[in-house]
Amino acid sequence: MSNLTNKKIPSGLDPWNALRVHTDARIGLGRVGDGLPTERLLEFQMAHARARDSVHMAFEAGSVRAQLDGLDRPILDVHSAAPDRPTYLQRPDLGRLLDDESTATLGKHAGDYDVAFILADGLSARATHDHATNTLSLILDQLGESWSVAPVTLATQSRVGLGDEIGAALGAKLTVMLIGERPGLSSADSLGCYLTWGPKRGRSNADRNCVSNIRPAGLSPEKAAKKIAYLMTESRKMGLSGVALKDNSSNPDLIEG
Template identity: 45%
Template sequence: MSETSVDHWHWLRDFTAARIALGRAGNGLPTAHVLSFALAHSRARDAIFTELDVDSLKAECEQAGLTTILVRSRAHDRRTYLLRPDLGRRLDPESANLLSLARAPHSDIVFVVSDGLSATAVQRHALPVLRDARALLRDFTIGPVVIATQARVALADEAGALLGARIAVSLIGERPGLSSPDSLGIYVTYRPQVGNVDEARNCISNIRPAALTPANAARELARLLRAVHFNGRSGVGLPLDTVALPD
């Protein structure tokens, strides 16, 4: 269709953020859609390379009454983090020692907030999820919030083990999509330890205002944590019928 043609397919876009029914202008896409795609691509790249404002997040957490510990992975810069995922899964020696000294056995849950592949998502959504989840988990013993940079999901295994927690919860920025540069993911692991594989985890993903809102994610997380605690396991071994246990 030309730039000025009537768009008979626009109603489909009311049901999805995917790029569908874009039409055409000659042999190409309409200019508006080309520019929209370029903007989305730039936002996704920005999300990957934007650094987490650790000081701001730490201050906001502490204002909300959450004790924090700052750590970093063995990938000490963004380029290394992107090229060496293995280094992002482990704490650097100084951070590991710091958590060892802060060990508090008998903690039920430790939350690890990591920049991951979208610091934007963490900056916007991590604290609301933490705040709401904590209010729903008052009968659990919750350790300090670990804020980790250049971190992958599995770093929460080492952090949780060093802090003596029964359950580690990783809140991490997900890989940006062209319609979702600010998507937060949550990974729950029972008995965290170095070497755990993904089948040992449960995941809640696509947390952002346009999808699963932080408030709803907190409720889902609270239900999931109760199921994990009740069954003493997480991942593929967790019976699906227990995930819907009441709050």
């Protein structure tokens, strides 16, 4: 194993760097004394910078609205009771409540809908900018005609729980929220999807189903849309969501059928 000696390894990497094929973990980084080689140090800082920028990036509801033009559906803008990002980060309770203007807006569009889709910034506006509209149109492609769909809501400074207020205000039986997840160091653009049957204030996470890590390098929007459409269909059939609703969508017969 002469290839495992320090001399033959480029740029200070450890010889077991080859094992990185088995994991995305930052192994085999090499070492300068007890510290990290400069290149590895800067790689980490770049990943952290991207993740932080995703958290603090302003949600551009206007550009998301433009992306949705082709769907030819009514679109509403709403805002949580958290006025700005610093408040949003420290007061998750406010991120779950609508501001007064938004409550009024939704009231004007109240109806009797099977489902309300919500595109929300959450903790990564970047994820929503990059993947939410694509994922939404893929879900709609899967659904067929039997669903009455509420106006699509674009939610700013939003936590997952805001979907309960939105769904209740619109009169939707089910909400499907696409929301930016807390960025990991190597996944700044990860989108999450939460399904909640019977949305109303006070729902807990146990009442929801979650499809996580939606991004090209994680769960692709195509696969995610199939999973979500499957869960929506089952949720409507059973009249519930949450722990009692199991995701059997990896069984292809269930999805295609």
